[in-house]
Amino acid sequence: MSSTAGLDRRTRRRQETIEEILEVAIELMETEGVAALSLSAVARRLGMQPPSLYQYFPSKMAIYDALFQRGNELVRDAYRSAYAEAGTDDQLELNLIAATAFCRWCLEHQVYAQLLFWRTIPGFVPSPEAFAPAQESIQDLRDWLQATIDAGLLHPDAAGDEGIALYTSMTAGLLSQQLANEPDASFEDGRFIRLLPVVLEMFYQRYAPTRG
Amino acid sequence: MSSTAGLDRRTRRRQETIEEILEVAIELMETEGVAALSLSAVARRLGMQPPSLYQYFPSKMAIYDALFQRGNELVRDAYRSAYAEAGTDDQLELNLIAATAFCRWCLEHQVYAQLLFWRTIPGFVPSPEAFAPAQESIQDLRDWLQATIDAGLLHPDAAGDEGIALYTSMTAGLLSQQLANEPDASFEDGRFIRLLPVVLEMFYQRYAPTRG
DNA sequence: AGGAAAACCTAAGACCATTAGGGAAGTCAA
DNA sequence: TTGACTTCCCTAATGGTCTTAGGTTTTCCT
Numbered sequence: 001m002s003s004t005a006g007l008d009r010r011t012r013r014r015q016e017t018i019e020e021i022l023e024v025a026i027e028l029m030e031t032e033g034v035a036a037l038s039l040s041a042v043a044r045r046l047g048m049q050p051p052s053l054y055q056y057f058p059s060k061m062a063i064y065d066a067l068f069q070r071g072n073e074l075v076r077d078a079y080r081s082a083y084a085e086a087g088t089d090d091q092l093e094l095n096l097i098a099a100t101a102f103c104r105w106c107l108e109h110q111v112y113a114q115l116l117f118w119r120t121i122p123g124f125v126p127s128p129e130a131f132a133p134a135q136e137s138i139q140d141l142r143d144w145l146q147a148t149i150d151a152g153l154l155h156p157d158a159a160g161d162e163g164i165a166l167y168t169s170m171t172a173g174l175l176s177q178q179l180a181n182e183p184d185a186s187f188e189d190g191r192f193i194r195l196l197p198v199v200l201e202m203f204y205q206r207y208a209p210t211r212g
Numbered sequence: 213m214s215s216t217a218g219l220d221r222r223t224r225r226r227q228e229t230i231e232e233i234l235e236v237a238i239e240l241m242e243t244e245g246v247a248a249l250s251l252s253a254v255a256r257r258l259g260m261q262p263p264s265l266y267q268y269f270p271s272k273m274a275i276y277d278a279l280f281q282r283g284n285e286l287v288r289d290a291y292r293s294a295y296a297e298a299g300t301d302d303q304l305e306l307n308l309i310a311a312t313a314f315c316r317w318c319l320e321h322q323v324y325a326q327l328l329f330w331r332t333i334p335g336f337v338p339s340p341e342a343f344a345p346a347q348e349s350i351q352d353l354r355d356w357l358q359a360t361i362d363a364g365l366l367h368p369d370a371a372g373d374e375g376i377a378l379y380t381s382m383t384a385g386l387l388s389q390q391l392a393n394e395p396d397a398s399f400e401d402g403r404f405i406r407l408l409p410v411v412l413e414m415f416y417q418r419y420a421p422t423r424g
Numbered sequence: 425a426g427g428a429a430a431a432c433c434t435a436a437g438a439c440c441a442t443t444a445g446g447g448a449a450g451t452c453a454a
Numbered sequence: 455t456t457g458a459c460t461t462c463c464c465t466a467a468t469g470g471t472c473t474t475a476g477g478t479t480t481t482c483c484t
Contacts, residue, residue, distance in 0.1 A: 010451075010461075017462095033334025035247040040440065051442075052463050060441070119392050120332040122245025162407065165389070169404050170411070173385020177377070180331050192377050199378070202414045222430075222482070229431095251472065263473075264432050272472070 018056050020046060022070065025063055029111045035121055037063070061124050064115065069130035071112035076137050078105040083144075091148040096200055098144065099171060103196055104187045106175050113179060117172060141167065149209075158207035166206070170199040230268050232258060234282065237275055241323045247333055249275070273336050276327065281342035283324035288349050290317040295356075303360040308412055310356065311383060315408055316399045318387050325391060329384060353379065361421075370419035378418070382411040 024045050029037050039060055043050040057063050082101030086094055106113040114120070116134070145159040145167070157163055178185065178192040187193055236257050241249050251272055255262040269275050294313030298306055318325040326332070328346070357371040357379070369375055390397065390404040399405055 035332060036334035038440070049464060055462060114332060117392060118330050118332060120247060120326060120330060122248035161403070165404050166407055166410065169385040169389045169407065170382055172388050173381040176384050176388040177381045180329060192381050195374065195378055195381065202418055205417060206414055261433060267431060
C-alpha cells in the first residue's frame with residue numbers, strides 16, 4: 001500500500017506541475033498572443049529554468065497539443081452541460097442553447113478558440129488523440145440535428161454533410177468575425193455574435209421539414 | 213532632367229528591392245507559416261545580411277503591415293475586375309460573381325487571407341493606412357447591396373449594419389472553415405466553400421424584398 | 425573629381441528552443 | 455538503515471531569432 005501511495009503522490013505532484021504549466025501557458029498566450037508563447041516565460045513564471053520543462057513536455061508543440069485537446073474537451077463539456085441543464089423539450093430551443101453555450105465559451109476563451117478553430121501556429125498539427133474530442137463534438141451536433149429531424153422540425157438533409165458544413169460554417173463565421181474585429185465585446189453586444197439566433201433561424205428556414 | 217532621372221533610378225531600384233522583400237516574405241510564409249516569417253531567412257534568400265533589411269522596413273511588423281495593405285488592395289482589385297468584366301445586368305448574379313472572385317482569391321492566397329481576416333500575428337496591429345482599403349471593400353459591399361435593393365431585389369435592411377455583418381460573417385465562415393479544415397481543396401471541390409451560392413441564397417431569402 | 429547619400433556590412437545585445445550531462449532529492453527494496 | 459533507482463532540476467552550450475550601433479563601400483549628382 002505504501003509503495004503505491006508513494007507512487008501516487010509522485011505522479012500526483014507531477015500531474016499538478018503539468019496543470020500549472022498549461023495554466024501559465026494559457027495566461028501568457030492571453031496577454032502575449034497565441035503564437036508568441038515562450039517556454040522561457042513559462043519557466044520564469046514557475047520559478048524554473050527553461051530546460052526543466054522538458055521533463056513534462058517533449059517540445060513546445062506538445063504543450064500546444066495538450067492545450068488543443070484540453071480546449072476541445074472544455075468546450076464540449078460547456079455546451080453539453082448547457083444542453084443537459086436546459087429546462088425545455090423544444091429541440092429547436094435546445095439547439096440554440098447548445099450553440100449559445102458553445103459560442104459564449106469561445107468568446108470567453110479566445111486563446112483556446114484560436115488554437116482550436118484557426119490553427120495558425122506554424123508547425124503545429126494536432127495529434128489524433130488531441131483531435132478526438134473535436135470529432136465527438138461534430139457527432140454531437142449531428143445527433144442533435146438528427147433529433148430535430150426526428151421531431152419533425154427539420155428536413156432530413158439537415159444532418160447530412162452539407163447541413164453540418166453549413167451549420168458549422170455559419171456559427172464559425174460569426175465567431176471568426178467577432179474575434180477578429182471586435183474581440184472585446186460581450187456575447188450580448190457583439191456586433192456579429194449576437195446574430196447567432198438569426199443564422200440558426202436561417203438554417204431552419206433552409207432545412208424546413210416541408211421542403212422539397 | 214538628368215538629375216531627376218538619376219533620382220528616379222535610385223528610388224526605382226529601392227522600390228524594386230522593397231517589392232522583392234515582400235515577395236520573398238510571402239513565399240516564405242507560404243511554406244513556413246504566416247507567424248513563422250523570419251527576417252533572417254528573407255535576407256538569406258536575397259543575399260543580404262539581416263540588418264540590411266532595416267534600410268527598407270523599420271521592423272518586422274512593418275513588413276506585415278505592408279503586406280496587410282497590399283493584400284487588401286489585391287483582393288479588392290480581384291473582385292472589382294470580376295464585377296466589372298461580368299457580362300450581366302442581373303444584380304444578384306453580379307453579387308455572386310463578386311463574392312466568388314473574393315473567395316477564390318482568398319483560397320489562392322491563403323497567406324494573405326490569414327493576415328487579413330484572422331489577424332493572429334502577435335503584436336501586429338494594422339496601421340490606419342493599411343486598413344483603409346479594407347474599409348473600401350466594406351463600402352463596395354454596401355454599395356452593391358444597395359444597388360440590389362434599388363433594383364427591387366432585396367429588402368432595404370440588407371444594406372444595414374446587420375445585413376453587412378451577416379453577409380460578411382457567412383462568407384467569412386465558409387472561408388474560415390475551408391482554410392482551417394481543408395486548405396488544399398480547390399474552390400470547386402471545397403466542402404465548405406462550394407456552399408457559397410447556398411449562403412447567398414439564404415441571405416436573399418432572409419432579406420427578400422417582400423419581407424415585413 | 426569631389427562630396428553627399430544610400431546601401432550594405434560586421435559586431436553585439438538580448439532574446440528564444442532545444443540538447444547534453446551532472447547533481448540533489450525523494451522513493452523503494454533489502 | 456542503507457544502497458540503488460528514479461525523478462527533478464540545474465548549468466552549459468548550440469544555433470537560431472530581432473534589432474541597434476557604427477563603420478565602409480558603392481552609387482549618384484553637381
